[in-house]
Amino acid sequence: xxxxxxxxxxxxxxxxxxxxxxxxxxxxxxxxxxxxxxxxxxxxxxxxxxxxxxxxxxxxxxxxxxxxxxxxxxxxxxxxxxxxxxxxxxxxxxxxxxxxxxxxxxxxxxxxxxxxxxxxxxxxxxxxxxxxxxxxxxxxxxxxxxxxxxxxxxxxxxxxxxxxxxxxxxxxxxxxxxxxxxxxxxxxxxxxxxxxxxxxxxxxxxxxxxxxxxxxxxxxxxxxxxxxxxxxxxxxxxxxxxxxxxxxxxxxxxxxxx
Amino acid sequence: xxxxxxxxxxxxxxxxxxxxxxxxxxxxxxxxxxxxxxxxxxxxxxxxxxxxxxxxxxxxxxxxxxxxxxxxxxxxxxxxxxxxxxxxxxxxxxxxxxxxxxxxxxxxxxxxxxxxxxxxxxxxxxxxxxxxxxxxxxxxxxxxxxxxxxxxxxxxxxxxxxxxxxxxxxxxxxxxxxxxxxxxxxxxxxxxxxxxxxxxxxxxxxxxxxxxxxxxxxxxxxxxxxxxxxxxxxxxxxxxxxxxxxxxxxxxxxxxxxxx
Numbered sequence: 001x002x003x004x005x006x007x008x009x010x011x012x013x014x015x016x017x018x019x020x021x022x023x024x025x026x027x028x029x030x031x032x033x034x035x036x037x038x039x040x041x042x043x044x045x046x047x048x049x050x051x052x053x054x055x056x057x058x059x060x061x062x063x064x065x066x067x068x069x070x071x072x073x074x075x076x077x078x079x080x081x082x083x084x085x086x087x088x089x090x091x092x093x094x095x096x097x098x099x100x101x102x103x104x105x106x107x108x109x110x111x112x113x114x115x116x117x118x119x120x121x122x123x124x125x126x127x128x129x130x131x132x133x134x135x136x137x138x139x140x141x142x143x144x145x146x147x148x149x150x151x152x153x154x155x156x157x158x159x160x161x162x163x164x165x166x167x168x169x170x171x172x173x174x175x176x177x178x179x180x181x182x183x184x185x186x187x188x189x190x191x192x193x194x195x196x197x198x199x200x201x202x203x204x205x206x207x208x209x210x211x212x213x214x215x216x217x218x219x220x221x222x223x224x225x226x227x228x229x230x231x232x233x234x235x236x237x238x239x240x241x242x243x244x245x246x247x248x249x250x251x252x253x254x255x256x257x258x
Numbered sequence: 259x260x261x262x263x264x265x266x267x268x269x270x271x272x273x274x275x276x277x278x279x280x281x282x283x284x285x286x287x288x289x290x291x292x293x294x295x296x297x298x299x300x301x302x303x304x305x306x307x308x309x310x311x312x313x314x315x316x317x318x319x320x321x322x323x324x325x326x327x328x329x330x331x332x333x334x335x336x337x338x339x340x341x342x343x344x345x346x347x348x349x350x351x352x353x354x355x356x357x358x359x360x361x362x363x364x365x366x367x368x369x370x371x372x373x374x375x376x377x378x379x380x381x382x383x384x385x386x387x388x389x390x391x392x393x394x395x396x397x398x399x400x401x402x403x404x405x406x407x408x409x410x411x412x413x414x415x416x417x418x419x420x421x422x423x424x425x426x427x428x429x430x431x432x433x434x435x436x437x438x439x440x441x442x443x444x445x446x447x448x449x450x451x452x453x454x455x456x457x458x459x460x461x462x463x464x465x466x467x468x469x470x471x472x473x474x475x476x477x478x479x480x481x482x483x484x485x486x487x488x489x490x491x492x493x494x495x496x497x498x499x500x501x502x503x504x505x506x507x508x509x510x511x512x513x514x515x516x517x518x
Contacts, residue, residue: 158345161315164333166359166410180349257349257390
């Protein structure tokens with residue numbers, strides 16, 4: 001691990017502020033124009049009001065509960081899609097019959113904006129957790145399957161030949177060579193699928209209710225409390241940022257050989 | 259089990275119908291156990307195809323290829339392949355790569371560890387046990403590949419232009435290392451190369467192949483005392499004579515291709 005010496009000093013705070021100075025400037029500008037009354041508060045409340053609302057929502061537990069619901073739906077759906085998507089993707093690349101069956105489906109399914117199917121899912125599965133989880137699973141299955149398939153196809157022939165030469169049989173080949181060799185591509189699929197899972201969950205919650213950050217956000221607009229909407233948006237941004245960082249950190253740790 | 263290879267009337271055809279191309283035609287050649295044989299030929303002569311057939315990666319169209327009298331049926335641990343592109347497992351460290359074949363053979367951990375370490379030391383890789391392939395130079399990667407193959411103790415080493423991607427000084431070092439290994443470990447080696455000097459320097463016999471379709475053209479026996487230093491070997495009369503012989507034979511083949 002290379003540790004930048006400067007990052008250990010006090011100048012690190014200045015440095016990190018420098019890297020987001022445009023953001024800080026915008027936030028200051030936000031507070032300024034709203035305080036001066038240049039924007040109707042219902043459209044854009046003062047930043048300080050939004051922050052206050054955020055603190056209130058967190059301390060009453062509302063925000064935590066909503067975040068829990070959203071993340072639970074997103075990740076249960078994502079987990080299902082990961083298992084199915086990786087399995088189908090690898091089978092497509094290794095088995096002619098699976099390729100024949102799934103390749104056309106993937107071609108059509110991958111570019112479909114799954115979010116357009118929300119009404120159909122409400123019709124079929126209702127507006128509860130199950131409906132949302134299935135929707136997330138269906139929406140994230142495609143990028144995971146496509147990335148798993150392509151990564152498996154790109155496993156170098158000579159790696160497989162070497163393993164066979166050293167006594168690895170057909171069944172063990174999957175665990176010993178194909179999965180580890182394809183794991184960077186599989187991980188990329190998961191990184192692409194994670195924000196998609198969150199988007200699907202938020203939108204479904206806005207449309208169908210049932211709690212969660214999406215429902216809390218739209219309730220702010222409907223209840224003439226736009227500060228709540230903005231506070232939830234802050235939470236969503238924070239969750240997105242943290243998840244992205246976590247996935248990157250996991251990638252460097254797990255795939256340090258790439 | 260002495261690692262002999264028998265090839266008789268081998269024919270290999272790729273594709274079907276109008277796409278049909280004969281890669282190898284009526285090739286017969288026997289290699290003794292413990293022998294070092296190089297195969298040289300113009301590119302596209304089917305020398306790599308021949309190696310992959312012996313490895314069991316490719317089916318044959320006609321004829322027989324056998325190891326110790328038994329026809330080849332797919333890849334197996336009696337043979338080991340060293341590829342030009344190394345084919346190391348990038349997610350495994352040097353040590354873990356060398357351990358792979360031993361793990362597959364079910365060798366107990368402690369014994370496997372000792373064996374792997376022995377070949378790591380033999381290939382001058384001590385201190386690099388925990389490095390990943392991406393951290394190594396080409397020459398080191400090829401040494402890891404050699405150690406990995408030697409560790410599970412195949413009788414036959416099949417080498418597909420293994421030093422082709424390395425620069426000259428490194429090639430020479432690895433060539434000398436290979437001669438030492440061959441002398442110490444009693445392996446049959448089939449070595450594919452397009453480098454005449456490399457073929458003559460390393461092997462007891464050099465088979466020159468024709469192209470389109472590939473078959474045996476001539477076989478040159480090289481009788482060199484390889485115990486001395488490199489400069490003595492490459493300046494000896496035998497080396498020069500045999501190098502010219504192989505070169506002339508190969509040149510005929512290349513010329514005949516240019517003037518159909």
